[in-house]
Amino acid sequence: MESSAESKQPSASSKKIIIIAAAVLLIAILAVGAAVLHALNEKEDNNGLGISYASEARVMLDQDSLQAAVDEAQRNAREGKVALMYQNDAYSKDGKTFSCYIANSSGNMYDMFLTIFADAEMTDQIFLSGLVAPGNGFEEITLDHALEVGDHTVYVAVTQVDTGESGEQVIKNQVVHTIKFHVEAE
Numbered sequence: 001m002e003s004s005a006e007s008k009q010p011s012a013s014s015k016k017i018i019i020i021a022a023a024v025l026l027i028a029i030l031a032v033g034a035a036v037l038h039a040l041n042e043k044e045d046n047n048g049l050g051i052s053y054a055s056e057a058r059v060m061l062d063q064d065s066l067q068a069a070v071d072e073a074q075r076n077a078r079e080g081k082v083a084l085m086y087q088n089d090a091y092s093k094d095g096k097t098f099s100c101y102i103a104n105s106s107g108n109m110y111d112m113f114l115t116i117f118a119d120a121e122m123t124d125q126i127f128l129s130g131l132v133a134p135g136n137g138f139e140e141i142t143l144d145h146a147l148e149v150g151d152h153t154v155y156v157a158v159t160q161v162d163t164g165e166s167g168e169q170v171i172k173n174q175v176v177h178t179i180k181f182h183v184e185a186e
Contacts, residue, residue, distance in 0.1 A: 083105035
């Protein structure tokens, strides 16, 4: 006779399906990150050294908080965490240039780049940054193409990159979050 505890456990085939689904999802996320990294390498003229730094990124860190930021970054890196630092809303009059606050938190160990998409399927890329060092970020960005008047939920893929001693850039972590982009009528 079968006990009730044994009958409630998932079958071996359902465990395999769950493992396969998780593996496919992980592969898809890494493929998107690799494709973006490849696109950045093609886009940037950095003498073949990989992704260059975003010249429009600004320092967002003062000297007083530097040691605390380094400690937090080391803790986050050990735990595989990505610290996010952004405001939920960005505003524009023309649909192309947005006032915003998106930064690579000083609590991160790695440089990052941003890829912003206008759709949940992440097929309509509207912004791609260069590398942003921890403690730096954007107060204004210019999109690749304008958004229409109204409110838009955009998808921001934050990809952390480590540059090894050989100069090879490797994706360390990636996370996607949303921000509301508001285009006001002029």
